[in-house]
Amino acid sequence: MPTTIEVEIKRQNGPDGTGAVENFSIPYRPNMNITSLLGEIALNPVTKEGKATTPITYDSNCLEEICGSCAMLINGKARMACSALVDKMLEEGGGKIKLAPLSKFPVVRDLAVDRAVLFENLKKVKAWVPIDGTYDLGAGPKQAPQIQEERYPLSNCISCTICMEVCPQFNDVTNFVGAATIGQAKLFNMDPSGSVLKEERLRALSGDGGVQECGFAQNCVQACPKGLPLTEAISDIGRDVFVQKVKDFFRA
Amino acid sequence: MATTASAPPATPQLKGVQPLRAGEGNSFLWRRLHSLTGIVPIGAFLIEHIVSNFEVVNGPLAYAQQVKFLNGLPLVRVLEWGLIFIPLLYHALYGVFIAVRGRTNVNVYPWAGNWMYLSQRVTGLIAFAYILYHVLTQRFMGVSLPEHPGLAYAKVQFELLSHWYAIPVYVIAMIATCWHFAYGIWLFAAKWGITPGNVARRRFGWVCTIGGAVLCIMGLVSIFTVAYSRPYSPEDVMPAQYDNVVAPTVPPQQ
Numbered sequence: 001m002p003t004t005i006e007v008e009i010k011r012q013n014g015p016d017g018t019g020a021v022e023n024f025s026i027p028y029r030p031n032m033n034i035t036s037l038l039g040e041i042a043l044n045p046v047t048k049e050g051k052a053t054t055p056i057t058y059d060s061n062c063l064e065e066i067c068g069s070c071a072m073l074i075n076g077k078a079r080m081a082c083s084a085l086v087d088k089m090l091e092e093g094g095g096k097i098k099l100a101p102l103s104k105f106p107v108v109r110d111l112a113v114d115r116a117v118l119f120e121n122l123k124k125v126k127a128w129v130p131i132d133g134t135y136d137l138g139a140g141p142k143q144a145p146q147i148q149e150e151r152y153p154l155s156n157c158i159s160c161t162i163c164m165e166v167c168p169q170f171n172d173v174t175n176f177v178g179a180a181t182i183g184q185a186k187l188f189n190m191d192p193s194g195s196v197l198k199e200e201r202l203r204a205l206s207g208d209g210g211v212q213e214c215g216f217a218q219n220c221v222q223a224c225p226k227g228l229p230l231t232e233a234i235s236d237i238g239r240d241v242f243v244q245k246v247k248d249f250f251r252a
Numbered sequence: 253m254a255t256t257a258s259a260p261p262a263t264p265q266l267k268g269v270q271p272l273r274a275g276e277g278n279s280f281l282w283r284r285l286h287s288l289t290g291i292v293p294i295g296a297f298l299i300e301h302i303v304s305n306f307e308v309v310n311g312p313l314a315y316a317q318q319v320k321f322l323n324g325l326p327l328v329r330v331l332e333w334g335l336i337f338i339p340l341l342y343h344a345l346y347g348v349f350i351a352v353r354g355r356t357n358v359n360v361y362p363w364a365g366n367w368m369y370l371s372q373r374v375t376g377l378i379a380f381a382y383i384l385y386h387v388l389t390q391r392f393m394g395v396s397l398p399e400h401p402g403l404a405y406a407k408v409q410f411e412l413l414s415h416w417y418a419i420p421v422y423v424i425a426m427i428a429t430c431w432h433f434a435y436g437i438w439l440f441a442a443k444w445g446i447t448p449g450n451v452a453r454r455r456f457g458w459v460c461t462i463g464g465a466v467l468c469i470m471g472l473v474s475i476f477t478v479a480y481s482r483p484y485s486p487e488d489v490m491p492a493q494y495d496n497v498v499a500p501t502v503p504p505q506q
Contacts, residue, residue: 015267076360077360077361104268104269105268105269106266106267106268114266114267116264116266117266117268117269117270117271120264120266120271120272121271121272124271124272124274125272125274164269166357166360166361168354168355168356168357168366168369169353169354169355170269171269171353171354171355172268172269172270173353173355174353174354175269175270175271175272175273176269177271177272181272203274203275204272204274204275205272205274206275206280207272207273207274207275207276207277207279207280208272208273208276208277208279209270209271209272209273209279210272210279210280211280212279212280212283212284212443213279213283214443215350215354215369215372216365216369216439216442216443217365217366217368217369218363218364218365218366218369219357219361219363219365219366222361222363222365222366223361229450231442231450231453232448232449232450234443235442235443235445235447235448236445236448237445238443238444238445239444239445239446239448240445241280242284242444242445245280245281
């Protein structure tokens, strides 16, 4: 049983700051997760060398893998801090835990990153059901249980961006949209009310950085903390976008 | 003093990876064309090429007849450029473009699909380098086989035996090309929405594995047959045939 938890954290003062590594030695308690570990550091922000420092900045909210805000690199891999257990991470890291911000998003400070690109992408594909009007539009159409069952897993997306972080195609050269957005496009295309925007979503996803940039490495589906059927969504959307492009070509 | 507040931009300026350019650009077309050319015509040609080469197991004359038959196809030069060289060059160059834009991360995420992603790029680059060498030496250099199909067997055998590195290069390239083709078909089915489900993809994976393995084994058998099954002989097994048959003259009309 270890008496301390050794933590190495990559820190950065602000968006334009330079990175620096700080080491912490935290008294061991069983059954901690990474967010509670970061809380322990905040209680006594002193490095292992005894130097006083600032508490670690990180995003977190729900602490139960629902809000999707605490994704970070834990022992080099993208994971949710809330569901990453210290005991497991210590074992994996050989008695040491390494924390770093997600590598493909601009750092705000320390472990907090700006994930705005995902929300911009969701806007680009209109990942919503258009029910706003100047008058009451009434009840929507009924949704068959079979459709509900297929849609439910996709509705579990928590916008954590882990699927994008682990994707070899998601980078600043391809500007690939990422699996999460494609999954949400399928979710709303299957909604009886949301399907009114289906063609617009498919046309949007045929743009530069769209579904075609997927290299089918399938990391997204491996890493997704919520187990979304992302490769299935990419496959379905890939077919739908192709069919849409063919239709548009002959209708034009 | 009243100032007019300007509306915030619809898309804020972001650092790092940029948002989707919804509906803009033609990269979907180019990428799908790359995917399609890998199946037809290039994949179809690869099958034809390996099956035709397998004729070497029936000896130099059978092989020569196969070469003669292919070169006797109507509009053969148009077929060669339109269905082989031009699509192949596009597939290769666009493939290099795809490969350099990826940021492979198997060191961090050593998962099967991720390794296959890397393997598709590595085997593609190996195949491209080999095919450049192969087409240059076997099609455009040395004795011209369209005019002298009878020397096909001897030309390939000479190629394989005259350099110590030739057989290792051909074996590596054969494996890489068949791998790239087999996984390429699997990727095509996955990306075009033919096999969206996990079970369908796994089943089709077996089909591609077996198909690729059969092609690869046929190719390897052909390589070793040409190289070692008979002594090298620089003789034209099917010299140009001058026929002495004269068509009967039409009898003069009365």
